[in-house]
Amino acid sequence: MTFDFVTNIEQCALLVKEYVPLGLVYYSHIPTAIIALFMGILVILRGKGLLLNKIFFTLCLTFSVAMLINIILWTSYDSRMYMFFWSMTALTEVLIFILSLYFFYTFIYGKDVSFRLKLFWFLLLLPIIFSLGTTHNLMYFDTDACVPVEGSVLSTYILGIKIFLFLWLFAFSLIQWRRAQDAERRKIRIVALGLNLFLLMFLSSNAFSSYIVDEGLVSPTVGYSYELYGLFGMPVLIGFISYAIAKFNIMNVRLFGVQILVWTLIFLIGSQFFYIQTRINMFLTGMSLVLIIIAGFMLIRSMKRNIQRKEELQIMADELANANERLKQLDRVKSEFISIASHQLRTPLTAIKGFVSLILEGSYGEFSPSVRNALNKVYLSNDRLIQLVEDLLNVSRIESGKFEYTFALHSLEEIVESVFDMLRIRAKDADLEFTLHMPSEKIPKIMLDEAKVREVFWNLIDNAIKYTKEGFVRVSVFENSGKAYVTIEDSGIGILSEDIPNLFQKFSRGKDTNRLHAGGTGLGLYVGKKIILAHSGLITFESEGENKGSKFTVMIPLDFKPEKEKNEKE
Numbered sequence: 001m002t003f004d005f006v007t008n009i010e011q012c013a014l015l016v017k018e019y020v021p022l023g024l025v026y027y028s029h030i031p032t033a034i035i036a037l038f039m040g041i042l043v044i045l046r047g048k049g050l051l052l053n054k055i056f057f058t059l060c061l062t063f064s065v066a067m068l069i070n071i072i073l074w075t076s077y078d079s080r081m082y083m084f085f086w087s088m089t090a091l092t093e094v095l096i097f098i099l100s101l102y103f104f105y106t107f108i109y110g111k112d113v114s115f116r117l118k119l120f121w122f123l124l125l126l127p128i129i130f131s132l133g134t135t136h137n138l139m140y141f142d143t144d145a146c147v148p149v150e151g152s153v154l155s156t157y158i159l160g161i162k163i164f165l166f167l168w169l170f171a172f173s174l175i176q177w178r179r180a181q182d183a184e185r186r187k188i189r190i191v192a193l194g195l196n197l198f199l200l201m202f203l204s205s206n207a208f209s210s211y212i213v214d215e216g217l218v219s220p221t222v223g224y225s226y227e228l229y230g231l232f233g234m235p236v237l238i239g240f241i242s243y244a245i246a247k248f249n250i251m252n253v254r255l256f257g258v259q260i261l262v263w264t265l266i267f268l269i270g271s272q273f274f275y276i277q278t279r280i281n282m283f284l285t286g287m288s289l290v291l292i293i294i295a296g297f298m299l300i301r302s303m304k305r306n307i308q309r310k311e312e313l314q315i316m317a318d319e320l321a322n323a324n325e326r327l328k329q330l331d332r333v334k335s336e337f338i339s340i341a342s343h344q345l346r347t348p349l350t351a352i353k354g355f356v357s358l359i360l361e362g363s364y365g366e367f368s369p370s371v372r373n374a375l376n377k378v379y380l381s382n383d384r385l386i387q388l389v390e391d392l393l394n395v396s397r398i399e400s401g402k403f404e405y406t407f408a409l410h411s412l413e414e415i416v417e418s419v420f421d422m423l424r425i426r427a428k429d430a431d432l433e434f435t436l437h438m439p440s441e442k443i444p445k446i447m448l449d450e451a452k453v454r455e456v457f458w459n460l461i462d463n464a465i466k467y468t469k470e471g472f473v474r475v476s477v478f479e480n481s482g483k484a485y486v487t488i489e490d491s492g493i494g495i496l497s498e499d500i501p502n503l504f505q506k507f508s509r510g511k512d513t514n515r516l517h518a519g520g521t522g523l524g525l526y527v528g529k530k531i532i533l534a535h536s537g538l539i540t541f542e543s544e545g546e547n548k549g550s551k552f553t554v555m556i557p558l559d560f561k562p563e564k565e566k567n568e569k570e
């Protein structure tokens with residue numbers, strides 16, 4: 001493939017100088033390229049090995065290369081070089097778009113994109129790569145207009161791809177921004193804004209100059225000079241990215257990096273005073289310098305403040321963690337104390353129970369009815385104490401993780417029935433209608449810890465009797481879709497709505513005096529819930545309110561398999 005080369009384009013260089021001040025060419029290229037390169041290097045040095053940093057570095061590098069190519073184009077006199085570098089611009093520019101998108105994807109997901117996506121991006125580049133050095137890319141050099149004439153198919157393709165990639169980034173950032181919340185959202189907003197503005201400035205200046213050149217509105221040299229303004233998109237991007245770095249510490253670049261960046265910006269812009277001549281440029285550069293100094297120092301200050309705040313937060317978090325640890329330790333000590341105390345209490349209480357029953361049975365001789373009456377009271381009070389100690393021991397066992405279960409197949413109906421029978425006298429004494437409803441068909445046996453499940457039903461039925469002054473206590477056992485249910489209904493004092501949230505908490509007892517008069521510890525439901533949960537079941541309750549009775553329901557799945565069993569089968 002041959003180009004229609006011209007060997008001497010000095011007159012073109014003169015033409016360029018006439019329309020486009022070299023000052024603007026240098027000003028728009030050199031500092032931006034250096035800043036981009038500097039930022040890229042800084043980011044990659046500070047966050048070694050991080051993919052996001054690598055992509056950002058590559059983006060900055062590609063941008064700097066594009067800048068270099070542009071400078072060569074604006075200042076070159078050699079047509080071969082001219083044609084070669086002009087043909088490269090398409091590649092670098094589309095690459096910048098792809099890298100921006102790649103950067104944003106990695107930023108959002110925190111990991112590399114899929115191979116398929118990368119392949120797709122690469123495929124987009126293929127036509128451009130294959131067209132390099134062919135007339136599809138550049139057709140010939142127009143010596144009158146002093147510009148190479150681009151192949152129309154490829155240039156349309158490139159513009160289309162750029163618009164497509166820009167819209168992709170725009171839509172993707174919009175979706176991600178809307179989906180995110182709080183700090184994440186602010187972070188996405190800043191990075192997305194930077195990237196979108198960067199590409200938009202690039203794209204619009206590109207499209208605008210191509211359009212006015214193609215339409216013949218201005219001479220190509222003048223038209224392409226508008227592209228220079230698009231390059232200011234890079235400092236805009238860097239500004240936003242620096243802000244995101246400072247505020248959210250993206251890419252792991254800390255204060256130090258930002259300080260260096262600000263100083264470099266000041267230095268770079270300041271250095272322009274050495275080669276600008278026109279008054280208007282002097283003024284513009286001066287303004288930029290003042291702006292960058294103000295913005296830079298505000299940035300550093302806000303970052304310092306941010307870091308300070310983070311440190312303070314860290315200290316507070318550490319203190320909280322310490323306090324939490326101390327509380328946990330205290331809780332452990334308390335549980336241990338309860339455990340030891342309860343064990344010590346249990347022995348004498350059991351001895352009292354044994355001896356009192358022996359006396360009541362007459363093993364120690366005859367005694368008057370009034371003594372029997374008193375002894376009966378001693379016996380009952382002692383029983384309550386034993387129950388209390390047992391509850392306390394259970395709580396301390398649960399809390400220290402020593403609450404162990406021994407599962408075996410048992411009939412739920414038999415357990416409920418035996419508890420029911422044992423409490424029958426209590427219900428009769430309280431003058432309550434006390435009924436038990438059994439299913440017509442037997443419920444299959446379930447894996448249960450018999451003693452513990454018995455304790456649960458004891459407590460629930462005992463509560464129902466305890467908290468019901470008159471009326472009924474109704475116990476029902478039934479099966480429904482693979483689950484066994486036991487309900488304990490009463491017509492008692494009911495449960496106040498304010499007591500509901502704490503019902504299954506340890507040591508929680510109903511607030512009104514009615515409840516407090518009835519003996520109890522507020523541990524029964526807490527322990528009961530743990531036991532039923534260990535059987536993969538649930539305890540639920542319903543109460544329409546004060547004095548409207550209560551209904552507790554225990555559910556245990558028929559096919560419940562304890563952990564050990566499961567392991568053995570696996």
Ligand code: ADP
Nearest residue numbers: 463464467494509510520521522523524525550
């Ligand atoms: P307690 O030893 O106080 O009975 P529980 O843990 O068994 O402890 O019960 C906690 C609280 O729940 C009780 O103090 C009582 O306020 C309420 N409660 C439990 N069962 C009933 C019921 N059947 N009727 C009314 N209130 C009940």
